[in-house]
Amino acid sequence: MSGGTLHHARSSNLKEVLIATKVAKVLTANQIYRNWELDGVPSSGNHSPKLGEIRAWGSWIEGVIAAFTANGGLIYSSLALLNADLAHAANSMAWVVGDATVANNGIYRKNGASGSGSWTRVADLPYSFIVGTDAGAGTPNAIQATTSIPVSGAALIVMNVFEANTASPVTVSFNNGAVLTIKTNSGNDPAVGGLVAGMLLFGYISGTTFRLISDQASNAIVAAAEAAQVAAEEARDVALSAASANISNVISRAVAQSIAFPAGTSYVRTAGDAVAGDLGAAIYAPIASPPILGFQDLNGHYWELRENEILPEMAGAVANDNSKSAANKAAFQKAANTGLILSVPGKTYYCDPGVTFEFGGAKGKKGKSQIVTGDTSSANFFVVDSTDPVVFEDLYFIANNLAKLSGAAIHLNSSTSINQDSRIAGCIFAQFPICINTLNAYTYTFMDNVFSQYDIGIIVQDDISPDGGDSQIYGNRFVTLRGSPNEIGVLQYNSGGMKFFGNKVNGGKTGYLFSAKGGSAMPTQSTSILLIESNSFEGQQNNNIYVDRDGSANPSISFSHLLINGNQLNLASSTAAANNVGIGSALNLKWAIVSNNIVQLSPIAGSSGINIAAVSHASILGNVFGATGVGKGTGVTLGANSFVTLGPNRYDQNLAGRYSAVTPGNVEVIGNG
Known part of the structure; x- marks a missing residue:
């Protein structure tokens, strides 16, 4: 018999064994001789092997042995042993049975001549x-x-x-x-x-x-079917309940106005305002009188918007269209009149100035919700005329036409009394003459805002806060390089106490200015506890901080407790002498502390790091004065003060002088090095 015929015979024997195995479905010995009737379940009782299963298994083993005998009987207990034995001709067959790695068990074919080559797995073992x-x-x-x-x-x-x-x-x-x-x-x-x-x-x-x-x-299966029945019945009940509530679904508010809703309709749900999907989807409920925001149907019934927050589109606003500024102002005003929070999505809305808020406010997506002024002349963009707190958060205000806007982006005011507890946070203001203007405000908070390219970042006037902890301006950034005559980060006049801390002020003429109302008018509001702490002032041309409130003949109008502490003060190069901290004349100020500041003087002769006059009971201590150039400025310049303690402070040796001449008995100098 030739080699080819022998190989064919061996393949035929194996094929017959495989076919017989497939047909017979022989159990393994482990299954036939198992301990328990249900394998692995002792409670099922002892198992007695069946003679028929034993005979079938034995015949299968005999067939396997016969097939392997015809092929030389190549059986290995591991793949490693098989790979170590290459002394077999090409196309020889071998089985691996019992390898610890289950995937290695199977039927292999020899590749290459005897003594070389490799084994390749070609099939699974022929178990039934x-x-x-x-x-x-x-x-x-x-x-x-x-x-x-x-x-x-x-x-x-x-x-x-x-x-x-x-x-x-x-x-x-x-x-x-x-x-x-x-x-x-x-x-x-x-x-x-x-x-x-x-x-x-x-x-x-x-x-x-x-x-x-x-x-x-x-x-x-029965339990699952019963559960499905219960769920179906519950869904039916919900549907029936909804039907009894009579909720009507319509495409838009515009379409709803042309529908005669029957009496007893509880709600109308729209998929949009003008058209479906325009973000104006809302729920409306019946109301007896014309609503602030809603519609009248064909039967003459009124329907009022019922949402926790309102999107501009619910009031008819259109985004990303600069021709809609007048229509958007009307829509924004309708939304503001509801007293709900106006939730502005991450789009751009062109809007004419003059929207008034009495309640609520507006919130957006930080840096993305843009509100751009239209071309209509107006004193202010958003006006708050309310005694109730109003909130503006994460909005981006842009002055599109600066020449036609003479006022502020947000004017916080109450024409009847005092606005309390309002909050402006996370907003961006760009290219406004004034970003925020407060009048008769109290306990406000302005935080984490960005003020860019302004004339005045914030004006605080006639604030009646009794002390510095009630009204707060903190964590803001002021940046302006417009070159207007009076660029001021914060202007505060005729106001009570306030806390200004953790802000960064870049550029402009003056970083922080505290003044009398009208510049030279006599004050009418007492000031107590003015705190200016932990701020960074850089690049101002005139003053980093300047306090210049005129005195008053009325002894009840007092000014006391000024703290300027822990600030970084750095003036820009300028054409005129300037002060990092200036405290002006005729103040009648009592109890002032200027401490722990890092002061970098202007490089102009005659400049002062701290210039103080008309102050009673002041302490200037713990400050560090640095010079820009040699012999160009004086660390501390003292005017007509009383009860002043100077030092200890540290001075750059390149300054023209550490401090000016002092009046004995009025100024105590301690350890200035």
């Missing part, structure tokens, strides 16, 4: 079916099973269930392999509790699923 064990390594709904040989879609797999499933779908993974979704014979997910502890599952691997040919527990 494979026994899997669920020992509880996974979870009830994500089973981890093991087998002694690799699993495949060609073999039936039988496995026990360790514990009942508590959810659906359920998955199984054999030998930490791919995760397979268990499907019933009909292709559905098992019901909750459908896989019962101790039951045996029979199935095949089909793609990404483990398809059962056995059934799940019938009582679980």
